[in-house]
Amino acid sequence: MTPAQSARREHPRALFAENSRAWVRLLPWGVAFVLCVALLPTAIVVLGNDYGLNGGVAAGLAVAQAAPLLLAVVRPLQAWYVVFAADVAGAVALLAVDFPERLLWPFPPMGIVGYVGLCLALGLRERRRTLLLVWLATAVANVTLDIFAPHDDGARGLLLTILGGVALLLGGVLKERSEAQRRLAEQETISEAERGRRTLLEERARIARELHDVVAHHMSVITVQANSAEYRIERLSPVVRDEFTSIAATARESLGEMRRLLGVLRNEEAQGELAPQPGLAHIGQLVEATARVRGPVEFTPCDVDVPEAVGLSAYRIVQEALSNVVRHAPGARTQVSLSVSEHDDRQGAWLTVLVVNGPPPVRPDGPLEASGTGHGLVGMRERVRLVGGTLDVGPLADGGFRVAAGLPLSDKDLM
Known part of the structure; x- marks a missing residue:
């Protein structure tokens, strides 16, 4: 795990917090707030009036099922622990009351809506392995509770498993698509920087080769002139002749060192650059x-x-x-x-x-x-x-x- 990933896990950021558009960053908070405000009073009324639960029990279950949706924007997995436990506890509590057969069980409609929204947040944040474990836990709890169903609900009793799985899959797909686009953008940025750097290095290499030709020409001229001085100039003193000989030797040595340093820039494919350079x-x-x-x-x-x-x-x-x-x-x-x-x-x-x-x-x-x-x-x-x-x-x-x-x-x- 990289330091950046460790920092994100220690200090998790809200969903879409890295998006450049403000409305996208605020969207998860808005959805969570609307769900919480809509589901909380609805769950209290439906659980108390329609299902016949005690008012205090209904209020406690409604709060435990709806309030964690706000936490899901930042920590969806921790919110899932609370909501999942509350949904299972609510299903068990409903076994103690006599409610009409037309009503859904083990999970009322409000619980299903909140759970599906929570699964979507999980899919946008967690890894595949975590999503699979969440879905398996949901399916096992749903099937186990269905064994004790007070009424024959048929396939309706598995709605939470089906819709939760769809939400987890959709969130996971959206997350992987977003990550793929982000990696592609990063790779394009890196490639652009590398292209610029490579172009700069190639230009420097070509300049070095051209300077090699220019400097080598002048050094060669110095060597030739120093060596031929005693033949071109009459009555040179021994001291002057030795001086020209020293100049020629130094020029040859410098030319050899320069060619050893810059000659590596030439290769077999660059034969066209051995010609005199334009001016x-x-x-x-x-x-x-x-x-x-x-x-x-x-x-x-x-x-x-x-x-x-x-x-x-x-x-x-x-x-x-x-x-x-x-x-x-x-x-x-x-x-x-x-x-x-x-x-x-x-x-x-x-x-x-x-x-x-x-x-x-x-x-x-x-x-x-x-x-x-x-x-x-x-x-x-x-x-x-x-x-x-x-x-x-x-x-x-x-x-x-x-x-x-x-x-x-x-x-x-x-x-």
Whole structure:
């Protein structure tokens, strides 16, 4: 038993207490109150006047059979003990009086109505084993009392067993259906969180692989330049030559360590990612490909040298933004622009990536690609955060969408 289940058993909550709607939470209390108010005076009158029981005995039995229905909202099993004992005691008490044959025995109509409501509450709260034991106890008591029946009631004497069993079954079915829906909702929530986490991890892994390519290239260049310095530069002193040799050795060692750490991110299925990674210069080709397939795209390029990490991030952001346009606004007019500007609160130049699309010409019934993870913005934010940039995304008033990213170009901001 989990701690939450133990806490619920120590401090039971009312039926439907976890429901978000107020009227549903109040419904069990309302039903129990109406049954109690209706059955209590009715039972006193019927047991005293129709069945001929003593007034005090009739009042005591009526209270014991009706009042616990209020307790049944919170503790239905404890209420059942009281009501079941009162019903059996009432049946035995009726054997001592002479009542008309037309009246039900061993359980009068008021007792049957209250007991059926109690069985419904039991079905909504208790386990299958408990419900089966309750029904067996009811059936055994009913059959045993029927042996001493003062009149021949036929099948009428088994009404409590039949109707109680139906109420227990109905309550149990409703409870299991509610629990199945709750587990399904919890599983969907967990699955959504897992999908987001998996998308984030996959994006981080891809970024790490791409950074591996970028850093490995620069480290290799350092190694080659350090090794070839003595051949390219004349009359190097022994001290300088030793310094270049040390730089080359350190670069090779760092390159090997980095490849051992990040190389595990590559696998046999990722052969396509071994090619040089795209950058700022490839965004135009991406825009042209999208325009040919899905709709008009205006592109404003920016001819500037940017760090490879920034160029790759800009390319991926535009790629994901255009993919979202294809999925959610096919045929919409789209603008892609790249520009360099001074950032307000930091020194140095920043690359601004802006992708804006209008509303689709025809509103689609749903996304064109149903297999998407729905977490493309997670990858965008991760890339922007990696280079220390900013990201602003959101819908527009005309039904379009805007993606604006600011990526720092200075080495200090990229650290």
